Amino acid sequence: MIYIEEVGIFKQFRNKGYGKQIIKFIINKGKDKGMKLARLHVYRDNEVAHKIYKKLGFFKVKSIGHWINKSN
Numbered sequence: 001m002i003y004i005e006e007v008g009i010f011k012q013f014r015n016k017g018y019g020k021q022i023i024k025f026i027i028n029k030g031k032d033k034g035m036k037l038a039r040l041h042v043y044r045d046n047e048v049a050h051k052i053y054k055k056l057g058f059f060k061v062k063s064i065g066h067w068i069n070k071s072n
Contacts, residue, residue: 001035001036001037001038001039002026002027002030002035002037002038002039003038003039003040004023004026004038004039004040004041005040005041006041007019007022007023009022019049019052020052020055020056023052023053023056024056026038027056038058040053040058044063
């Protein structure tokens with residue numbers, strides 16, 4: 001399995017297709033090594049990423065919450 005933790009694109013390079021190219025490259029490299037599943041993490045409110053990932057064939061399988069503790 002390929003697990004994509006985080007992908008970031010500098011603002012000046014956004015909306016040019018680089019994010020899709022990066023994800024496709026990663027998936028293809030994994031396929032070359034025999035991997036048949038790609039999994040990633042995306043924040044619930046990141047609608048731009050949701051659209052990109054859906055176009056690339058990803059679908060939501062579960063949603064997990066994030067917990068933090070700000071106490072010092």
